[in-house]
Amino acid sequence: MSYDKMIFEVSVPDRVGYSLPELDVDKKGLENFLPKDALCDEELDFPEVSEVDVVRHFTNLSMKNFGVDTGFYPLGSCTMKYNPKRNEYAARMDGFANIHPLQDESTVQGALRMLYEVDGALAEIAGMDKMSLQPAAGAHGEYTGIVTIKKYHESKGDFKRDKVIVPDSAHGTNPATAVMAGCQVIEIKSNDKGMVDLEALKAAVGDDTCALMLTNPNTVGMFDLEIKEITKIVHDAGGLVYYDGANANAILGQVRPGDMGFDVIHYNVHKTFSTPHGGGGPGAGPIGVKAFLKEFLPAPLVEKDGDRYYLDYDLPNSLGKVKDFHGHFGILLRTYTYLLTMGADGLKKASTIAVLNANYIQENLKDDYNVGFDRICMHETVLGGLKDDHGGEIKTLDVAKRLLDMGFHPPTVYFPLIVNEALMIEPTETESKDTLDAFIEAMKQIAKEARENPEELKCAPRTTEIQRPDETLAARKPILKYGDK
Numbered sequence: 001m002s003y004d005k006m007i008f009e010v011s012v013p014d015r016v017g018y019s020l021p022e023l024d025v026d027k028k029g030l031e032n033f034l035p036k037d038a039l040c041d042e043e044l045d046f047p048e049v050s051e052v053d054v055v056r057h058f059t060n061l062s063m064k065n066f067g068v069d070t071g072f073y074p075l076g077s078c079t080m081k082y083n084p085k086r087n088e089y090a091a092r093m094d095g096f097a098n099i100h101p102l103q104d105e106s107t108v109q110g111a112l113r114m115l116y117e118v119d120g121a122l123a124e125i126a127g128m129d130k131m132s133l134q135p136a137a138g139a140h141g142e143y144t145g146i147v148t149i150k151k152y153h154e155s156k157g158d159f160k161r162d163k164v165i166v167p168d169s170a171h172g173t174n175p176a177t178a179v180m181a182g183c184q185v186i187e188i189k190s191n192d193k194g195m196v197d198l199e200a201l202k203a204a205v206g207d208d209t210c211a212l213m214l215t216n217p218n219t220v221g222m223f224d225l226e227i228k229e230i231t232k233i234v235h236d237a238g239g240l241v242y243y244d245g246a247n248a249n250a251i252l253g254q255v256r257p258g259d260m261g262f263d264v265i266h267y268n269v270h271k272t273f274s275t276p277h278g279g280g281g282p283g284a285g286p287i288g289v290k291a292f293l294k295e296f297l298p299a300p301l302v303e304k305d306g307d308r309y310y311l312d313y314d315l316p317n318s319l320g321k322v323k324d325f326h327g328h329f330g331i332l333l334r335t336y337t338y339l340l341t342m343g344a345d346g347l348k349k350a351s352t353i354a355v356l357n358a359n360y361i362q363e364n365l366k367d368d369y370n371v372g373f374d375r376i377c378m379h380e381t382v383l384g385g386l387k388d389d390h391g392g393e394i395k396t397l398d399v400a401k402r403l404l405d406m407g408f409h410p411p412t413v414y415f416p417l418i419v420n421e422a423l424m425i426e427p428t429e430t431e432s433k434d435t436l437d438a439f440i441e442a443m444k445q446i447a448k449e450a451r452e453n454p455e456e457l458k459c460a461p462r463t464t465e466i467q468r469p470d471e472t473l474a475a476r477k478p479i480l481k482y483g484d485k
């Protein structure tokens with residue numbers, strides 16, 4: 001049996017995957033009981049397969065995926081860390097999984113307590129005062145954050161602040177967010193150290209500045225040492241400063257955006273706090289704000305009065321709701337489990353090791369690959385392609401494709417845009433030295449092949465079902481239906 005077929009194609013008439021006793025209820029009785037228009041009068045076109053066919057079909061399909069549970073997945077800016085299975089256990093607990101968001105507050109005190117404590121812990125880690133747990137993902141958090149900032153300006157009668165400043169190293173969602181929120185984007189250049197150019201920033205701010213969107217360490221993995229100066233320049237111009245905390249893996253327990261002068265932050269708990277992501281699955285992008293912005297957050301907020309937890313809808317200046325009910329509860333529950341099991345010391349240690357691992361890779365690949373910025377990096381390192389690329393013949397794409405043959409998921413490639421032939425590697429704290437060494441070995445092997453046998457590299461990957469799709473066509477005109485060409 002071929003496992004590349006659809007389950008319908010392996011169907012054989014009258015082959016059944018179950019054996020049940022004869023129906024012993026009166027069929028006519030059933031028809032009288034159910035409304036007429038709820039009855040189906042055609043045979044359903046179900047695949048007719050045996051139980052073992054079904055199990056093998058879906059097990060084999062699941063093995064076509066590459067994930068953190070199958071191998072090293074050093075996708076920079078995505079923080080593909082291991083998701084402890086105890087998070088999944090907690091999320092499936094009856095008392096959490098089977099409650100309803102419209103239940104009376106008195107019957108869901110435990111769930112509200114969980115949300116309240118996630119709120120408190122995330123705010124503490126960021127140096128913020130209050131969180132909104134509603135946003136569904138990182139980009140959604142950004143949007144909610146920028147709208148919060150707009151609300152703040154407008155509450156002071158200031159309606160002309162419609163410019164959002166982003167550095168050229170920013171994640172693509174930042175400028176997209178600014179536009180979605182009705183603002184215009186001003187892009188500023190990074191300096192040769194990969195940091196914000198202060199002069200460019202000074203020239204960009206003014207009485208139309210809504211916010212600066214920044215992340216630190218930034219998207220080239222560098223910590224901006226002038227961060228206090230940066231946030232001051234924006235504040236002096238009357239703007240606020242937004243922290244893209246999607247990748248907070250370098251800073252947990254080390255530094256706090258709130259102390260650097262940031263006013264608003266979003267987290268991607270599906271990256272930093274070990275909840276599963278990828279393939280468009282659910283995430284959560286809670287945002288945190290300084291106290292003066294709390295009144296503008298989406299309603300309701302989770303609050304506590306004595307021993308009682310409750311939802312506070314009494315927020316007259318709230319920007320409204322951005323998500324049904326209370327956000328992605330199950331994802332926040334996984335975050336909670338992770339936070340509790342790690343503790344403050346554990347989170348700090350995770351950050352320390354994440355940074356150590358990235359630097360270990362950077363140091364060991366320096367001889368064979370260009371380094372984007374030759375400084376100690378934070379949780380990720382950006383390489384700039386092969387040093388010896390056979391006269392420009394071997395590209396980062398070839399390196400990435402060859403890694404597939406070697407059993408590794410490639411790093412993020414061609415991002416950030418400001419580094420040529422970028423390979424952005426984020427190993428995370430999850431990986432052992434053995435895994436890092438195996439990856440380094442593979443990268444060095446590829447560098448050797450580029451020198452000695454470049455034609456072979458152009459043919460990689462050889463071990464995957466699809467070798468080199470037309471990437472533009474695949475993105476613009478994806479074939480989403482089986483059988484289409």
Ligand SMILES: *Cc1c(COP(=O)(O)O)cnc(C)c1O
Nearest residue numbers: 077137138139171173244246283
């Ligand atoms: C992943 C990421 C985002 C977007 O997060 P989503 O959950 O995919 O919407 C934003 N900024 C940075 C820096 C990221 O890495």
